Amino acid sequence: MLFRDTDLIKVITGVRRCGKSSLLDLIRMAIESEGVAGRGFVSVNLESKGTGIKTEDQLYDYVRGRLSDKGRTYVFIDEPQRIDGWQDAVNAMRVDFDCDIYLTGSNAYLLSSELATYLSGRYVEVKMLPLSFSEFADFCGIEFVSGTSVALTPEGDPVLFDDMLTRYLEYGGMPAIASLSTTQAQHSAYMSGVYEAIAVRDIVNRERGKGKSAVTDPSLLRHVAEFLADNIGNECSSSRIAGAFNFCGAEDHEQDRFLVCGCA
Incomplete structure (x- = not known):
């Protein structure tokens, strides 16, 4: 990933339910898979009440208490804007700890103009969108070989490229409903919830x-x-x-x- 292992805070932004938290998990898994000894990993999901974190000081102390004493610590914080003053805790971590910080946040709370104020320019924004067509096909288990217009589903049923494209254009690329079995009623109900x-x-x-x-x-x-x-x-x-x-x-x-x- 670009800007990895720099003191820039990586902020994943995007519309609700486009997969920001999943991307955060994938980044952690990719770094962990390298198997480098001494690295530490701290994940904080502030949507969960189980963390018990309610203030910026508690957030700072939570991460400090889990730092590796043998190498760099990778810090992943999901939805930090739920805590007032979260930016002060994150900025302090960047200065005080040997760490690489990754955040997520919906566009409702972490607009680009506000990030510049919150993080004093010491950040890079990763703008995330819903699935592209190729990603949508991958989610459905479909792979079109170059030069062909027909592929097989995981169950062995044929599917036409034009039919797949029509489904994508009709239903969009939200990951939760990226499936060949999604119905119009399911799509309408889900997207109504997203809109609300x-x-x-x-x-x-x-x-x-x-x-x-x-x-x-x-x-x-x-x-x-x-x-x-x-x-x-x-x-x-x-x-x-x-x-x-x-x-x-x-x-x-x-x-x-x-x-x-x-x-x-």
């Missing part, structure tokens, strides 16, 4: 937490998102969005529409 997590927990609650009021109505935000999704590739303006709401009979809160769209 992003729109309500990330966007609306983030705005409220920062004392802003530009986005206040989750249902109105959903309508705007649906309108934009239906008009991908088309020119769009605040007046077109407002017109679409009026056409549907949604005539209340006209000012809020413009606030939600960022057009106030």
